[in-house]
Amino acid sequence: MIAGLLAALVAPLSLRGGPATSGDLDLAARVRAAVEDDRGYQALHVSEITPTSVRHTGVGSIDPGGAEALGAATPIELGSITKTFNGLLLADAIARGEVAATDPVSTYLPRLAGSPIGGVTLEELASHRGAVPPFPPPTMARGLWGLLTNTDQLSGDQLDWVLDQAAAMPLFGERGTVQYSNLGATLLGWALASAAQQPDWQTYVTTRLLTPLAMTHTRFAATRDQIPPDAPRGRLVGGRQAVQGVSPVYQPAGSSTWTTPEDIARYAQAILRGTAPGLPALDPRFAGEQAASPGDPRVGYHWFTLTVAGRTVQWHNGATVGYTSMLVIDRSAGRAVFVVGNSTRPVDPLAIRLLTGVADGPGSTDVPMPVIALAATTVALVLIAGAGFAAYRARTRLQLVRATAGALLGLSLWRVAGPWDHAPGLLWILVAAATAANVMLGIARVRSRPWHRPRLAALSWAGAVLALAAAGLVLSMGLH
Known part of the structure; x- marks a missing residue:
């Protein structure tokens, strides 16, 4: 009996959302119906967006057994959806004449000059087709250790060190094939900031994107005191609280973006209205993993394209140590859905189901164990x-x-x-x-x-x- 009681004290939690609800109750009911099985979810927030309206709802408790749901103004960790900011800003920089899509990244980051990665073009970085490794090897090793130990392993890397690491690295496979790279996205962000003669990427993205779109609650944490103090902690498999990561370098890849559902709704609305900068970034240009045929374009500038029941949608997802997110946009229908959850279970299938109404189409089925x-x-x-x-x-x-x-x-x-x-x-x-x-x-x-x-x-x-x-x-x- 004593052994059983001790085991119960340290046993893993099977996360379940719970009854907590905020915002639009009709949308909440549709979200719960679309989820079907809430194992692995803690709290979810869903935003349904059109050019003229936004509906927000939160379902599930932020903490196990709690009564508070995620709200529209609750700080959340965005993850790799941040990369789409760079996609728009690349297209915008091309339109301004600051850069060309085929410019080598070393043009704007001269520490990479003469290296294999230095020859990769901006559009290859934006489409993950530059054969750039996911991270520098030391960072990769520390990152894996951080996942095992639930500790932050990215905060110590500095820009010059990352550039020197990149300059010494060989390419990872063949250019022209989509291979997802956080390092490539990072290099693109800093290259664009350099081309615009901005002191850092955070200043650049704030000036060119966040301020014009009134995304006033979006920030990038380089240190722990820059994390919103009221930000809910993410949950790992088994119920452990996830470490909140920070990084001064990998921000363009989404390492430490804190925002709110309201801000992401403003972002999606600007895309639907056609008022966001760099909209050609969403257009598919290159073949990707989900291509129907070898020549079928599925990848734009940090935006992916998916066809569901004859409808073409653009999307990007995000995953940090304790949050998952998904933004999916149907420009022809004038609708978008943003879903975020403070656990590690992917929300991609839920977002696609809510946008398209298709329960078993491409991307809408849940992943197996x-x-x-x-x-x-x-x-x-x-x-x-x-x-x-x-x-x-x-x-x-x-x-x-x-x-x-x-x-x-x-x-x-x-x-x-x-x-x-x-x-x-x-x-x-x-x-x-x-x-x-x-x-x-x-x-x-x-x-x-x-x-x-x-x-x-x-x-x-x-x-x-x-x-x-x-x-x-x-x-x-x-x-x-």
């Missing part, structure tokens, strides 16, 4: 089962310690990366309780046994310490 969750579950259960068998077979106290550490490692890994958007946390509790019971039986069996075999003392102690250290590390990730 992520591969990483399946892999983590497989590895974790193998560790737990193996440790359980080892505990049953233990003949010394240190053998039982190693088996217990292996079980803790498996349980912690499963808690951190398991399929808790799809499976109830009760499953983890049951397995943890059974594992604890097996360990308790093992303790009773080895209580009168020696700590280790006489000739294997050093090896036995080293194995036990390493196993406990690994289990402690992963457990700390799971509780962070």
